[in-house]
Amino acid sequence: MNIITVKDDRCFTGASATVRNMMDSEVFNCIEGLAFRIPDRNTRFNFEKVSMRKHLDIATVNTAARFKVENGKILEADLSAGGVAPVPLFLRETSRDRVSLSSQAHYATPGLYFDKSKEKGKPFAYHVAGTALTEVTLDRLRGTYSLDSVKIVHDCGTSINPLIDRGQIEGGLLQGIGWVTLEELKYSNETHALLSDSLATYKIPDIYFVPDEVQIEFLENLSENGGVFNSKAVGEPPFMYGIGTYFALLNALRECNPGIEPEYSTPLSTEKMLLLLEQSSN
Amino acid sequence: MISFILNDQQFSTELPPGSVALDLIRKAARLTGTKEGCREGDCGACTVLLGFPQQDGMKYMAVNSCLLPLGELQGNHLVTVEGLNPSKGYSPVQSLIVNEGASQCGFCTPGIVMSLTGYLLSTVFPTAEEPIFLPQKRKSCGILNCCSFPENGE
Known part of the structure; x- marks a missing residue:
């Protein structure tokens, strides 16, 4: 199984774009691991993952930063921020023609009520025979x-x-x-x-x-x-x-x-x- | 190295010959039309066609890909539901399933399509009654829980 090495240090294009680029280059690859070059001494980096949901181990926001520093001066900086939200696409034609791409409706069955204290009412609109x-x-x-x-x-x-x-x-x-x-x-x-x-x-x-x-x-x-x-x-x-x-x-x-x-x-x-x-x- | 034809492409893999075809289809080849249901050969959602070269042409049969070791594929032709309609149309079996409303939630429909296609490909004189008895013969396809079933005559 292939382990893909990221050839370019500058891979801060976001997780999905990075993976997609690599997948396209090698047809039918199954990624089992990622390997990066060890950063040199002058490189500083940090990443943060923020997860709001207690029981779901997916970060809602990912950020990463990499700086190349020499003598206290920042020579290069890469910043990346991403999240699990879908990528927004601008749909020209539907926007131009004012076509709504979604619809939703709610239906409240009329005439339903139930009195819990009396345990009486009409909880169902109909029965199926x-x-x-x-x-x-x-x-x-x-x-x-x-x-x-x-x-x-x-x-x-x-x-x-x-x-x-x-x-x-x-x-x-x-x-x-x-x-x-x-x-x-x-x-x-x-x-x-x-x-x-x-x-x-x-x-x-x-x-x-x-x-x-x-x-x-x-x-x-x-x-x-x-x-x-x-x-x-x-x-x-x-x-x-x-x-x-x-x-x-x-x-x-x-x-x-x-x-x-x-x-x-x-x-x-x-x-x-x-x-x-x-x-x-x- | 195991080499075979997957739908219309030559395919080779270094995966161990004992690993199951379903994983190769869904993960390595990224063909997700084949569904993983019970993974023990009962439900038939993962049914694919396996074609063997014979003296007088190819012979196809429907098999459960969750029980199919990769070694069985060597030199053969593996057809998934994606391979039935490379031109994006419907195959005759698929059209009938649509027209007769034989698909409900649809999860197991690819398996039913592959089983019926396997029956038609492997039978010289198909009859209206026999496909009903297909699953036992082929050990594949056919648990019904949410689904309706195709009418006998179709």
Whole structure:
């Protein structure tokens, strides 16, 4: 690996410019260190780093100074000041045409209030409604199962972008199915350390886990709900459709092992399912 | 010295043959389209194509770059997501992913693109159903948590 030596003493061009110049000169270099010439006797230098943030070890202001001094006279002086702020650029065309390059907006949902002393009020503008019909097939010998179909009707209010919303519902469904079938936090009995601490041991759904058939319909719901453009949250509510898979598996289990009433516990992994299938129902 | 072709350029490195390709791609070559996810071969965000010279041409397969030792690259062709579209356009796979809304937050999308591209390059008669079973075959790509999934027929 290359260690780059700064050839010119006068490198006080600021950290990013110094590094950029060196990177350009050697294509594909990975800088692992910097080396400087030892200053001669007549050179005095100093640098200061000022950091305002207690928990972040990045200096907000860097300054450096170098003086060449002979017989009490300063012959050369280099000063540099820099910081972590971005480099300002003057954009001629946008400035000339008065184009704003940024925009922002805030939305305060109207009509929300909550009285903490009475614990009464209207903390939410709307609720998200939906339903899922889930079909599963359970192998009663092995405890393995397949997800045959999930049919969802979901209330997005007025969808701003149906393509994105459909994707969020599909992804939410899969994440929910993962929670109730695969994802298990296992702790060591001795050390209490988390054992399922990586994707190798904490299995989350992959593309195989997608039910064979997924149908999604948006509920026609154009009533005023107080959301932006009459839309509703779509990121997390669809997690709940995974619960349907849990109960479908439970029903399949009851079909195979009548009378069994297992305690509610997720995830209903194939391992757990096999034990429940074998368990006597008294 | 390990020499191979990275996208459209000859590339050599003195890095140890046991170090992983992902680090070379992201750090030494500064190609950050390939993402680092789990770094243990599960999530597939780091999927790249590895091409081997064969008697009848090149053979490409999708691999996890986080588990790919540099020694495997010697004399071969490594293709990252940047290498799919040198003219800055979209590849057919990328266009479909855009049109079908199959990307949500997008972090793992480069891996999905590379896996599907690897499937299409390595299969003489691609079918609509088979790409779904790609990840297990190739041991790469395909954890779904935030993402939607491409429609079967596409």
